[in-house]
Amino acid sequence: MKGPLIDTLVRQGVSRRTFMKYCATLASMMALPPSAGLAMAEAMASARRPSVIWLPFQECTGCTESITRSHSPTLEGMIFDLISLDYQETLMAAAGHQAEEARHNAMKENAGKYLLIVDGSIPLDLDGAYSCIGGRSNVDILKEAAEGCAAIVAMGSCASFGGIPKANPNPTGAVSVSDVIKDKPIVNIPGCPPIPVVMTGVLAHYLTFGSLPELDAKGRPKAFYGETIHDRCYRRPFYDQGKFAKTFDDEGARQGWCLFELGCKGPVTYNACATTKWNGGTSWPVESGHGCLGCSEPDFWDAGGFYKALSMPADPLKIAAAAAVAGAAVGVGLSFANRAKKGAAKAAHETTTLADLEK
Amino acid sequence: MTLDSIPIHVIESPPAEPGLSGNAPPLLHELAERVRRLLDSGETSAIDLGALPLTPSDLDWLRIGLGEGEIAVTLQANGESTLNETASPGVWWVTHRNEKGAVTSEFIEVAFVPELVKAHPQDVKIGLERLELLISDLS
Numbered sequence: 001m002k003g004p005l006i007d008t009l010v011r012q013g014v015s016r017r018t019f020m021k022y023c024a025t026l027a028s029m030m031a032l033p034p035s036a037g038l039a040m041a042e043a044m045a046s047a048r049r050p051s052v053i054w055l056p057f058q059e060c061t062g063c064t065e066s067i068t069r070s071h072s073p074t075l076e077g078m079i080f081d082l083i084s085l086d087y088q089e090t091l092m093a094a095a096g097h098q099a100e101e102a103r104h105n106a107m108k109e110n111a112g113k114y115l116l117i118v119d120g121s122i123p124l125d126l127d128g129a130y131s132c133i134g135g136r137s138n139v140d141i142l143k144e145a146a147e148g149c150a151a152i153v154a155m156g157s158c159a160s161f162g163g164i165p166k167a168n169p170n171p172t173g174a175v176s177v178s179d180v181i182k183d184k185p186i187v188n189i190p191g192c193p194p195i196p197v198v199m200t201g202v203l204a205h206y207l208t209f210g211s212l213p214e215l216d217a218k219g220r221p222k223a224f225y226g227e228t229i230h231d232r233c234y235r236r237p238f239y240d241q242g243k244f245a246k247t248f249d250d251e252g253a254r255q256g257w258c259l260f261e262l263g264c265k266g267p268v269t270y271n272a273c274a275t276t277k278w279n280g281g282t283s284w285p286v287e288s289g290h291g292c293l294g295c296s297e298p299d300f301w302d303a304g305g306f307y308k309a310l311s312m313p314a315d316p317l318k319i320a321a322a323a324a325v326a327g328a329a330v331g332v333g334l335s336f337a338n339r340a341k342k343g344a345a346k347a348a349h350e351t352t353t354l355a356d357l358e359k
Numbered sequence: 360m361t362l363d364s365i366p367i368h369v370i371e372s373p374p375a376e377p378g379l380s381g382n383a384p385p386l387l388h389e390l391a392e393r394v395r396r397l398l399d400s401g402e403t404s405a406i407d408l409g410a411l412p413l414t415p416s417d418l419d420w421l422r423i424g425l426g427e428g429e430i431a432v433t434l435q436a437n438g439e440s441t442l443n444e445t446a447s448p449g450v451w452w453v454t455h456r457n458e459k460g461a462v463t464s465e466f467i468e469v470a471f472v473p474e475l476v477k478a479h480p481q482d483v484k485i486g487l488e489r490l491e492l493l494i495s496d497l498s
Contacts, residue, residue, distance in 0.1 A: 024455065
């Protein structure tokens with residue numbers, strides 16, 4: 001379907017006011033001034049749906065799940081009417097040669113204008129043989145599709161930074177999109193998976209202004225990745241008061257105190273979870289009682305333990321002194337002591353401490 | 360020696376309302392400025408309440424302070440939206456909800472009529488076509 005967007009929407013029973021309301025909310029989420037909502041509505045209503053090609057590489061389809069699991073019919077669902085998704089292996093009806101043909105046709109008809117979305121990392125070892133589609137390596141397909149695109153959206157932590165496939169020891173030689181493509185504008189939307197509205201927000205920005213939004217040093221849109229989880233966390237006041245949960249089931253945890261000492265990576269993680277939340281605004285990891293894993297940061301998997309506090313307020317002097325006297329034997333002794341304690345805790349149904357989780 | 364002998368006395372300050380951050384009162388000054396601009400030049404504007412560090416109590420404080428006006432508009436579009444005039448004409452409290460009733464965004468709009476209430480010329484044209492169709496059915 002070609003033609004102005006508003007016509008397409010009207011045919012689907014979406015009124016102009018519904019659309020304007022959507023734009024107002026989207027502008028608010030993207031931290032744009034309220035007047036931008038109206039500008040967006042005007043621009044998007046008359047825009048023609050851009051062709052979008054979505055390439056899945058070394059990935060788990062979690063990113064696609066995230067986008068399609070937005071509660072329908074929502075804002076996120078609506079925006080998929082705003083683009084022409086010409087190739088998406090998971091969602092498209094065509095298969096095999098037909099699917100490949102659809103991709104080639106879209107690339108030819110919209111040369112220089114289509115938006116390329118990539119999820120998953122790209123393996124480079126063994127000439128890219130670790131991941132192939134239709135007998136061709138991912139790196140080959142990416143280079144071909146990137147040549148005629150207007151811009152690339154790297155969806156999820158794998159496409160943005162290499163993600164879990166790149167985790168030590170990186171057996172496939174996985175790299176990010178920006179490691180392969182150097183001559184196109186790339187916007188990274190990391191997260192494992194990313195938040196649906198972040199994805200649609202970037203698309204809306206592209207539709208409205210014809211350009212990608214302002215990006216930070218890691219190529220992420222500042223509107224959503226401008227602040228840390230910690231700075232926007234509703235538990236932040238407890239951090240400031242020095243009130244920390246020490247285990248996952250103590251009084252502090254029940255009172256909703258800060259999860260910093262339980263390994264929360266909120267202070268070093270830039271993402272919008274604390275404000276947009278998940279599952280239609282129901283909740284988010286910290287609200288459900290678990291610290292942030294830092295999934296929108298590069299190499300979060302190898303960042304040294306999900307339950308390890310960023311800086312331990314423990315008793316470093318005592319440990320250092322003991323280690324100096326007894327040497328390596330202390331480490332072994334500690335490990336045994338902890339194992340014994342863990343067993344005893346299990347038997348007595350005692351509270352498991354942070355130290356237990358780390359051994 | 361008793362406490363009374365200390366020559367410094369604490370003046371009992373009224374206890375602050377729990378949950379108030381103190382961020383709401385300055386908004387009234389900003390609103391007043393915006394209303395002045397509306398009167399002088401007809402310039403409309405809006406404040407995105409979601410973008411400000413306001414607690415639920417702050418919002419209640421603002422809402423009660425601004426009061427209720429004569430007009431309350433309800434818009435049914437992918438969930439209910441309310442566009443209510445406050446006790447200060449020209450200042451509107453706009454709340455957008457999704458189809459489940461959860462608030463998706465909230466604004467204070469300064470305008471003679473909120474933008475969303477006005478009919479778009481394109482839609483008016485479609486309405487006219489419908490009217491003409493009705494008339495042609497008469498004959």
